[in-house]
Amino acid sequence: MSQYSGKIVLYEGKCFTGRKLEICSQCDNFQDRGFMNRVNSARVESGAFVCFDHPDFKGQQFILEHGEYPEFQRWNAHSDHMGSCRPIRMHGQHYRLELYEGEKFGGQCVELCDDCPFLQARGLIKDSINSIRVYGDGAWVLYEEPNYRGRMYIVERGDFCVPLDWQAENPNIQSVRRVANYF
Numbered sequence: 012m013s014q015y016s017g018k019i020v021l022y023e024g025k026c027f028t029g030r031k032l033e034i035c036s037q038c039d040n041f042q043d044r045g046f047m048n049r050v051n052s053a054r055v056e057s058g059a060f061v062c063f064d065h066p067d068f069k070g071q072q073f074i075l076e077h078g079e080y081p082e083f084q085r086w087n088a089h090s091d092h093m094g095s096c097r098p099i100r101m102h103g104q105h106y107r108l109e110l111y112e113g114e115k116f117g118g119q120c121v122e123l124c125d126d127c128p129f130l131q132a133r134g135l136i137k138d139s140i141n142s143i144r145v146y147g148d149g150a151w152v153l154y155e156e157p158n159y160r161g162r163m164y165i166v167e168r169g170d171f172c173v174p175l176d177w178q179a180e181n182p183n184i185q186s187v188r189r190v191a192n193y194f
Contacts, residue, residue: 017058017098019075025051026081037097040066044188050093053080059099059150059190060085061165066094072164072178074099074152076190090098099150100167106189108145108166114141115172128187129157139182143171150190153177157185165190 016036023029023046032038032046041048048066055075064070073086073093083098106125112118112135121133124147131138145151145168155161164177164184174182 013048017060017077018056019058019060019096020054020056021046021050021096022048022052022054023047027054027079034060034096037095039068041094042066043079048094049091051053051083051091053086054078055080056163059101060096061099062093062096064088064090064092064094068095068097069178070094071162074083074163074165074190087160099165101148101150101190104149104191105147106149106151108151109142109144109146110135110140110184110187111135111142112139116142116170123187128159128186130185130187138185140184141174141182143177145169145171152188152190153179153184154186154188155181155183159186160187181184 016037021032031043032041033129053075055077059076061071062075082088110121110122121135127133145166145167150165150167153164157194164179166177171177
């Protein structure tokens with residue numbers, strides 16, 4: 012099954028109040044659509060979205076999967092700033108990820124097909140991931156801290172040779188999970 016779009020409704024107020032913005036595809040700047048960069052609640056009616064705290068898909072990333080988020084803290088945000096978002100390209104439900112400690116696919120490698128709350132338990136010596144290959148159909152969320160906490164990054168099918176390729180400020184990745192809740 013191919014899932015390239017979805018629908019997300021963003022609200023200026025908490026608990027789905029105030030002005031709203033409905034998005035069914037990528038939106039690189041909420042202000043261009045007459046919506047301020049303050050989002051205090053959201054409903055993802057279908058699909059899964061990666062949202063950014065700045066326009067043009069820049070800054071901190073947040074994943075919003077199918078469901079309701081009555082306040083911004085529910086999507087791991089520290090403020091109500093959000094400036095852009097795009098749907099995550101979901102192709103199906105076959106997940107495979109290779110994580111490399113070295114840049115350009117060098118050094119120790121760990122292959123995953125399931126969520127992992129602590130990568131060092133899977134045999135990685137360091138807590139840094141410098142390159143990634145995403146195979147299969149699904150997208151993944153990378154977290155800087157164990158147990159799916161801290162700054163997050165979303166990667167979809169493809170090769171990521173260096174941390175900047177997934178917009179990471181540093182190579183510290185300690186847990187990963189599949190994007191599975193998109194219907």
